[in-house]
Amino acid sequence: MRSDFPLFPEQASTVAPYVDALYLFLVGITGLVSLLIWIAVFYFAIKYRRRPENELAEEIEPPQMLEIAWTVIPAIIFVGIFVAGAWVYFHINRVPDDALDIYATGRQWMWKFQHPSGQREINTLHVPVNRPIRITMASEDVIHSLWFPVFRVKADVLPNRYRTMWFEATKTGRFHIFCAEYCGTQHSGMIGWVEVMEPTAYQRWLAGGAEGSLASQGEKLFQKYACHTCHTNEATGRGPILAGLYGKQIQLTNNSRVLADDNYLRESILNPQAKIAAGFQPIMPTFQGQVNEEELIKLLAYIRSMPAAAPVVAPPTASAGPAATQNKGTVQ
């Protein structure tokens, strides 16, 4: 048995101090109230213990004020706890604008991570310290949940849409990653490590071999799956021009509009019949079952990287992340 055992997790992110402060505040206040209750119970039990056996208690008429006090005061405290909790929650969900994008895919029973520059890793995640990181994630099968205890953040990973979470590490080192949502046989083996590195070390790590950026890998897939046969750069193509699409409002055939964010792109590829762009026929085949989650991430990176104005496809950049317009400030 290990002799060192932590009773409190390390604080290694910008939100961790807030979560801990709230936690310790709750420990303090609820501990105090509980203590008072226990003392009262014990004190009364001893002080007023029954003797003789056939003793009857005297009846006291409870003062109404007391009832009102212990209804209203806890209510006020509880609402205060709610406000503090909500404030921290907002903080946890408000993604900073300059966040570095990383993509995560959960599957029974491993975590796969992709960096915009093309690196791919399994059950290990390299991130730079002091830099907000946004993770966009989806599952290939059941629901998983990505948890970084030292960062105090966690989010369920769903099979039907992208969700995002973010953190900014404040300490270099190697910390646990756990799957928190039960997902089958090897649930407790769906664990890994996050390696928080100095920015220079991270740059060096990034320089180590990748088969091109996510966007350029996506471009290859775009050819491989023959997307380009319909999605040309001319208005005469059978499919809409995808360049500049990302982050725009799209007019649909049913006269409604949607924001072209990651989830819209995802759905357009996996389930194209769900929403039809105005002016087009529903001829796009579904790529469900053909394009896997990781390829999807690459295709999306490529689509996001297509610049709006230029008629020819520009060389994709490493920083091709979801535009700032994307549901900022909320977990989707």
Place this chain on the structure above:
Amino acid sequence: MTPSTLHDVRFIEPEKTRNYLNEDYGVFSWLLTKDHKRIGILYLLSVTLLFFVGGFFAFMLRLELLTPEGDLLTSDTYNKFFTLHGIVMIFFFLIPAIPAALGNFILPLMLGAKDLAFPKINLLSWYIYMTGAIFGIYVIVTGGVDTGWTFYTPFSTQYSNTHVFATTLGAFITGFSSILTGLNFIVTIHRMRAPGLTWFRLPLFVWSMYATSLVMLLATPVLAITLFLLMLERTLGVGIFDPALGGDPVLYQHLFWFYSHPAVYIMILPAMAVISECVAAFTRKKIFGYKFVAFASLAIAFLGFLVWAHHMFVAGISVYSAMIFSFLTMLVAVPSAIKVFNWTATMYRASVSWQTPMLYVMGFIGLFTIGGVTGLFLGAMGVDVHVHDSYFVVAHFHYIMVGGTVMGYLAGIHYWWPKITGRMYPEWWARLSALLIFVGFNLTFFPQFLVGYVGMPRRYHAYAPEFQVLNVLSTAGATVLAAGYILPMFYLFWSLWYGRKAGSNPWGAVGLEWATSSPPPKENFHVTPVVTWDAYDYPAFLKAMRETQNV
């Protein structure tokens, strides 16, 4: 003789030897009985059996967790064991335990009624429960199920290759038994009260049972629908939760928790019901703030329906809906707090006895308080993001369900044991077991708060080595706890033959159940009682008893 103290109260017992137990003999006199007391006993035996089945799984889990490596059980077995532990304990023990076993027995007695409103439906509900339980046992012996008691989709619908269908069918069927029990209780409370027993003269047990029954009646059908949809999807591939068919797995969670949060109150309200009775009986005092406690039960039942998504703060709901649910969660904590304060205040200047049920009451107040306040941690969204699905949650709900409900259940068993069997249990053994349970419980579950906050996820078969020390403590506690639970099996059984004869009112308590012989006759009362006193009004009760016995 005219009674001068409560202990002298003896209700007129014309044929002292005749009672519901010796009225008839033979298996069929039990299996076809319509007597609420006998049905209560049938439930008592079945839930106790299933409690030990669920407890066996729990103990195996704790043994596995003694070491960080998954060495005792395979991953699949471990997953099946925690699933079965949850399913057996929740659907087959906690939900029926107090209402269907103790409530069945005591409720009509408290109301001065001869039986429940629908005795045949009462028997039917036991058979339905047993049918569900047989599905559960079938699943256990034929290989188990590994979805967790929550049956989250799409794991349960598409990925698990265990007995999901049979299990959900079992839970589905059992649900109808609690619907029928709820219905029966509601009608009984409305229609069968003794003359003079007005609503505000009802013992708080009845108020709390009434609130429970409402929740059973209104929430359980939603569980039935949810499980039905799940079965449809699993067998016929109807796309409701399956993303590949355009369904939404998170929808399942909404539906599931729409039942399962209120179900928490189906499990805790009855325990609160018992605690109110025991507090009054063992302090010989009116419950402080009777009406506040009564309405708190109804408030809990109502607000309990509005907080389900607090189980989903990290599941992908919007920040704004999370806020609403968090706020409502804080509100639902208020009535529980009111109850705790009132019970505690009742002890002020009371005549506090240290008999076993009161020890359980004190244990309940202590543990339920911890369980309740840690619920506030989980309701505070910022903290929940970190502790959700960790051992912190496991500790929290065991403080409520075991520290609260099981403590309440044991308090009730000991309190009404003399009424049910006509015999006293051995006091010192009972105190010893209460102490073991209290110590064992805290040792088992308190370390789990710590290990959860440090970062241990729940439902983990193997875990990181730095979590071991706390886990070893927890397993040690579970051993003590197990001893505490097994002990009553022996002394209660023993007391059936060797226990002191109880007499009609061994505690000197008020309430109609103490105004008839122990065990009660088949028809409960020899003379239909007329109620002239408020709940827990000792002097008035005493006076009424004197008058009855003078005639």
